[in-house]
Amino acid sequence: MFAAYAARIDRDQPLSGLELGERPEPAARPGWTTVNVKAASLNHHDLWSLRGVGLGEESLPMILGCDAAGIDEDGNEVVVHSVIGQSGHGVGPKEPRSILTERYQGTFAEKVTVPSWNVLPKPKELSFEEAACLPTAWLTAYRMLFTNAGVRPGDSVLVQGAGGGVATAAIVLGAAAGLRVLATSRDEAKRARAVELGAEGAYEPGERLPRRVDAVIETVGAATWSHSVKSLKPGGTLVISGATSGPNPKAAELNRIFFLELKVVGSTMGGKDELEDLLSFCAARGVRPVIDSVLPLDRAREGFEKMAGGDLFGKVVLTV
Numbered sequence: 001m002f003a004a005y006a007a008r009i010d011r012d013q014p015l016s017g018l019e020l021g022e023r024p025e026p027a028a029r030p031g032w033t034t035v036n037v038k039a040a041s042l043n044h045h046d047l048w049s050l051r052g053v054g055l056g057e058e059s060l061p062m063i064l065g066c067d068a069a070g071i072d073e074d075g076n077e078v079v080v081h082s083v084i085g086q087s088g089h090g091v092g093p094k095e096p097r098s099i100l101t102e103r104y105q106g107t108f109a110e111k112v113t114v115p116s117w118n119v120l121p122k123p124k125e126l127s128f129e130e131a132a133c134l135p136t137a138w139l140t141a142y143r144m145l146f147t148n149a150g151v152r153p154g155d156s157v158l159v160q161g162a163g164g165g166v167a168t169a170a171i172v173l174g175a176a177a178g179l180r181v182l183a184t185s186r187d188e189a190k191r192a193r194a195v196e197l198g199a200e201g202a203y204e205p206g207e208r209l210p211r212r213v214d215a216v217i218e219t220v221g222a223a224t225w226s227h228s229v230k231s232l233k234p235g236g237t238l239v240i241s242g243a244t245s246g247p248n249p250k251a252a253e254l255n256r257i258f259f260l261e262l263k264v265v266g267s268t269m270g271g272k273d274e275l276e277d278l279l280s281f282c283a284a285r286g287v288r289p290v291i292d293s294v295l296p297l298d299r300a301r302e303g304f305e306k307m308a309g310g311d312l313f314g315k316v317v318l319t320v
Helices: 044-050 134-148 165-176 188-196 225-230 254-259 272-285 297-309
Strands: 002-006 018-022 032-041 069-071 077-080 111-115 119-121 156-159 180-184 201-203 213-218 232-240 263-266 291-296 315-319
Touching (some): 018 297, 044 297, 077 134, 134 165, 134 213, 134 232, 134 272, 156 165, 165 213, 188 201, 225 254, 297 315
Parallel strands (some): 156 180, 156 213, 213 232, 232 263, 291 315
Antiparallel strands (some): 032 069, 032 315, 069 077, 077 119
16 A cells, blocks of 8 residues: 655654655454555654654654544545544553554555544545545644633633644644633734634734733743743743744743642643544534645655655645
8 A cells, every 4th residue: 555654764864764655554453453545634743753763763664644534444534533542442551651653554545544543534524635634733732621621611822833733733723612711922914813713812922912821822932931920810821732943942930830839730642532523513613624735645755755854834734
């Protein structure tokens, strides 16, 4: 079958290890099901895999891709939940949690095999391309907002780094849920797009906001950390799920954190039940993922280049 896969690890030039070509079809195994992939979306996780983060040389070649929607062995339209091992379903009961491509072949292929427990029904309201955007970036944003920040309709939220997959999802989901969303971006066009998607205002990184917020959705890291902490109301919550600009800010702002009794919460992906809720929310409220571009699988390299260069707003989707 045709696939996009990591053939080599290169920490400095990750795309040099990306290959497109034929790979063996997945073998059947008890408790697992094979999904014929219709659409799969890119995540920064795929670039990190090419750099060797979470993926060792001994596991190569590894088909990349965490997210997918397709048709299962019984002809059902399904969405793949990409976290394997957290429940013991389909794997050993002591197997630690991992994301597809860290241990198992991924979704950038004509077929993918996952534990049967890891497939959910695709709502008929969502296309395969839309559904394929949800299981990683959008699920991460959903958990950050509604589980870990604990915000409610009417609360205010700052989303750092508009344009990235998680940040874009947080803007759309927050606005649809009745939150008052503010956003930042270095790019004027991305700030304008954030407002179109429901943000009340969009600002330069570090710019003084019109008011302090109840929660901050942080995926940028070092470059925006100080601004995130200073933007919170007393008792507010900063939820962090990534650090694309680096993990070590110049100032930790510890005095402000303890004096204002701020909460700092780490967040990673989400559970199957949260993905089920996210799918239902999107179907019921007419929320649709923001898609930057749709490419056939044999043009996967173009999608990787767009993501690596940051020249996108929303998700890149590959179709099979």
